[in-house]
Amino acid sequence: MPIGAPLFLDVPEVNAMGVALAGRYGMKSVFETARMYTGAAPAIDNARVFGVTSFGLG
Numbered sequence: 197m198p199i200g201a202p203l204f205l206d207v208p209e210v211n212a213m214g215v216a217l218a219g220r221y222g223m224k225s226v227f228e229t230a231r232m233y234t235g236a237a238p239a240i241d242n243a244r245v246f247g248v249t250s251f252g253l254g
Contacts, residue, residue, distance in 0.1 A: 206248040214246040 197203065206229060207214040229248075231237075 205246075208242050208245050208248075210242045211245055213243065217246070 203223075204226070205218060205223065207218055208231075209215065
């Protein structure tokens with residue numbers, strides 16, 4: 197990634213440590229997304245999710 201290029205990171209709000217880490221490096225909130233599931237939410241540890249790698253839009 198080129199120095200100075202914009203970087204966008206979708207840290208789940210429920211991961212307080214991830215949000216704090218982003219804030220420590222001067223990142224700020226510029227947009228929000230919602231996660232919706234057609235069934236039960238997956239059994240994952242959100243405290244270990246620091247960024248979503250892709251969005252399933254549509």
